[in-house]
Amino acid sequence: MANVLIRNLSDETHRALKLHAEKHGRSTEAEIRAILDEAMKPEEPIKLGTALREFGVKFGGIDIDFERDQNPIEPATFE
Secondary structure: OOOOOOOOOOHHHHHHHHHHHHHOOOOHHHHHHHHHHHHHOOOOOOOHHHHHHHHHHHOOOOOOOOOOOOOOOOOOOOO
């Protein structure tokens, strides 16, 4: 895990963080982690298919010509 050192944090901000942490039953360090985790969480999850499509559009895309296999799926056997 990465470590971060924050220099020159005002006393007022530090006190506010400590109070906020106490309200949530956490240490100040855990509270700062929770705040940063929440702030950096994407608004909505990134979906792989959407990301790949956007990548393709950005670079002009490619044409893939294939037919889907219409054969029924064979069940797995464990013998």
